[in-house]
Amino acid sequence: xxxxxxxxxxxxxxxxxxxxxxxxxxxxxxxxxxxxxxxxxxxxxxxxxxxxxxxxxxxxxxxxxxxxxxxxxxxxxxxxxxxxxxxxxxxxxxxxxxxxxxxxxxxxxxxxxxxxxxxxxxxxxxxxxxxxxxxxxxxxxxxxxxxxxxxxxxxxxxxxxxxxxxxxxxxxxxxxxxxxxxxxxxxxxxxxxxxxxxxxxxxxxxxxx
Numbered sequence: 001x002x003x004x005x006x007x008x009x010x011x012x013x014x015x016x017x018x019x020x021x022x023x024x025x026x027x028x029x030x031x032x033x034x035x036x037x038x039x040x041x042x043x044x045x046x047x048x049x050x051x052x053x054x055x056x057x058x059x060x061x062x063x064x065x066x067x068x069x070x071x072x073x074x075x076x077x078x079x080x081x082x083x084x085x086x087x088x089x090x091x092x093x094x095x096x097x098x099x100x101x102x103x104x105x106x107x108x109x110x111x112x113x114x115x116x117x118x119x120x121x122x123x124x125x126x127x128x129x130x131x132x133x134x135x136x137x138x139x140x141x142x143x144x145x146x147x148x149x150x151x152x153x154x155x156x157x158x159x160x161x162x163x164x165x166x167x168x169x170x171x172x173x174x175x176x177x178x179x180x181x182x183x184x185x186x187x188x189x190x191x192x193x194x195x196x197x198x199x200x201x202x203x204x205x206x207x208x209x
Contacts (some may be wrong), residue, residue, distance in 0.1 A: 002049070004037045007077050008076070008077075009074055009077065010072075010074035010075075010076065010077050010078055011041035011077070013047050013072050015080040016069075016111055017032060017071060017078070018072050018074075018078065021066065021069055022069050022070065027142055029066070032078070033062065036078070036082050037058065038081055038150055038170075039056050039079065039083065039101060039169075039170035039171065039172070040058045040062075040083060040086050040170075041054055041055065042165050042169040042170045043083055043086050043087065043088045043090070043162070043165050043166060043170055043180075044057040044058050044061075044086050044089075044128060045165065046090075046153075046158070046160065046161040046162045046164075046166075047087070047090035047093060047094045047158060047161070047171075047201055048090055048093045048094065049154055054090070055084045057086060057089050057090045058086060060084065061085035061086045061088075062082075062085075063088055064085045064088075064089070065081075065082055065085050068160070070084075076179075077176075079172070079176070080172070080176050080179055081179050083166075083170070083180045084180055087162075087181065094158045101129065115133075122162060129146065144206070144207065145203065148202050148203055148206045149199055149202070149203070150200070150204035152198060152201075152203075153165070153195070153199060155198075156195050156198060157164055158193035159191055159194075160191050160194055160198070161190045161195070163177060163181065163183070163195060164192060164195035164196065164199070166180065166181065167192055168196070174189075182185065182190075199209065
């Protein structure tokens with residue numbers, strides 16, 4: 001079965017919802033907040049980290065969006081339209097992790113984990129990463145794992161935090177994340193790869209302890 005293409009315009013239901021918000025319908029506004037607050041907060045936290053500040057960014061983003069609601073023309077889905085307000089407000093407040101930006105980051109995976117140029121299979125894994133599906137479900141999904149993942153993401157350079165938050169926490173598609181963050185697709189892929197590798201490395205250390 002072929003996968004459906006990502007939406008590039010608002011749905012009729014989103015257009016109706018925004019029209020109701022324009023008319024002052026508080027229930028419509030509450031519906032929009034319930035649907036999109038979580039992803040907006042996840043993206044805000046990627047930039048500012050501090051929960052209180054991130055929450056304030058989201059509130060300010062909603063205020064800005066409502067103030068500009070007449071500008072919503074349906075040429076983009078509602079979620080990325082809202083997330084642009086978050087990024088616009090959060091990016092100037094961005095907290096950088098120790099170690100500098102994405103360009104200064106160390107390799108996402110240690111080079112010694114791959115076979116060298118004199119090997120019959122250069123560039124391949126020396127030993128494949130552990131298959132975590134063999135672990136008990138409560139081990140893979142427990143509170144300790146959540147803390148490891150959160151700590152690993154917080155330690156990423158802000159550029160990597162932003163893309164992994166968009167893709168893996170907010171659940172945005174690749175093109176949507178690129179549009180909101182104004183990134184070239186190849187740049188987004190590289191940053192996401194680095195971010196995921198670092199999170200996986202943190203999980204490997206946790207599971208191997």
